[in-house]
Amino acid sequence: xxxxxxxxxxxxxxxxxxxxxxxxxxxxxxxxxxxxxxxxxxxxxxxxxxxxxxxxxxxxxxxxxxxxxxxxxxxxxxxxxxxxxxxxxxxxxxxxxxxxxxxxxxxxxxxxxxxxxxxxxxxxxxxxxxxxxxxxxxxxxxxxxxxxxxxxxxxxxxxxxxxxxxxxxxxxxxxxxxxxxxxxxxxxxxxxxxxxxxxxxxxxxxxxxxxxxxxxxxxxxxxxxxxxxxxxxxxxxxxxxxxxxxxxxxxxxxxxxxxxxxxxxxxxxxxxxxxxxxxxxxxxxxxxxxxxxxxxxxxxxxxxx
Numbered sequence: 001x002x003x004x005x006x007x008x009x010x011x012x013x014x015x016x017x018x019x020x021x022x023x024x025x026x027x028x029x030x031x032x033x034x035x036x037x038x039x040x041x042x043x044x045x046x047x048x049x050x051x052x053x054x055x056x057x058x059x060x061x062x063x064x065x066x067x068x069x070x071x072x073x074x075x076x077x078x079x080x081x082x083x084x085x086x087x088x089x090x091x092x093x094x095x096x097x098x099x100x101x102x103x104x105x106x107x108x109x110x111x112x113x114x115x116x117x118x119x120x121x122x123x124x125x126x127x128x129x130x131x132x133x134x135x136x137x138x139x140x141x142x143x144x145x146x147x148x149x150x151x152x153x154x155x156x157x158x159x160x161x162x163x164x165x166x167x168x169x170x171x172x173x174x175x176x177x178x179x180x181x182x183x184x185x186x187x188x189x190x191x192x193x194x195x196x197x198x199x200x201x202x203x204x205x206x207x208x209x210x211x212x213x214x215x216x217x218x219x220x221x222x223x224x225x226x227x228x229x230x231x232x233x234x235x236x237x238x239x240x241x242x243x244x245x246x247x248x249x250x251x252x253x254x255x256x257x258x259x260x261x262x263x264x265x266x267x268x269x270x271x272x273x274x275x276x277x278x279x280x281x282x283x284x285x286x287x288x289x290x291x292x293x294x295x296x297x298x299x300x301x302x303x304x305x
Contacts, residue, residue: 019164025077054118061111089172258288
């Protein structure tokens with residue numbers, strides 16, 4: 001029944017970007033599997049896998065091939081994107097699964113090719129003998145021709161949209177959709193929100209440096225105080241002279257700025273240097289003239305307590 005269903009499927013062409021995405025997903029999966037595998041040997045002697053690394057990798061890729069291409073006619077990346085391989089050597093328009101020969105040759109070209117390249121590199125790097133120079137030159141020439149073939153195949157792929165890799169073109173296997181793809185529904189709500197938020201952020205970044213935050217804070221604090229009900233009796237005078245209107249502590253070197261409140265010299269001077277329009281935070285009087293408070297008055301107010 002499954003073979004009949006597969007044969008009755010219609011072939012749907014795959015977008016170029018989807019085929020390239022499958023290649024990237026396959027590479028990411030291989031890196032993830034290898035990193036997880038090497039973590040199992042962290043407690044062992046360093047460099048334990050370095051000697052047999054090509055063979056260990058080949059065994060892992062063989063295990064992945066067994067449960068992807070051999071059993072499902074698709075890699076992990078293709079399965080995620082609803083894609084599978086089709087036997088393109090058959091002239092039928094309907095879907096045809098890969099033959100066993102194509103699957104085995106896919107294993108030899110991918111897993112065997114990677115193993116041979118890594119093993120030859122280790123072999124010639126550790127044995128720089130003159131007898132290997134000719135063999136090394138031949139292998140480098142073959143690898144260079146294969147890389148050139150990959151480049152030409154990629155250029156043809158960009159033009160026609162078939163066979164993303166040279167292995168697929170040689171074996172005659174093509175990527176097709178497992179199920180017909182529907183029309184993509186593109187929503188711009190998220191994009192509009194992001195553009196609106198970035199616009200507001202740039203506006204506030206431009207506007208905030210133009211606002212005198214210190215003066216605005218003093219104005220708001222002065223409005224929140226009960227200025228209208230303020231009475232200048234002795235008790236309030238004692239409180240005003242015992243407490244700095246800026247820091248709330250005992251005034252050090254008390255000074256006035258033109259109102260009945262007292263400030264520490266360093267409090268009022270530092271705020272004036274920061275804001276030339278510094279105003280009293282309690283009554284809102286702008287700084288007119290900085291005058292020291294007479295000690296007789298200060299001692300008299302303290303003695304009244």
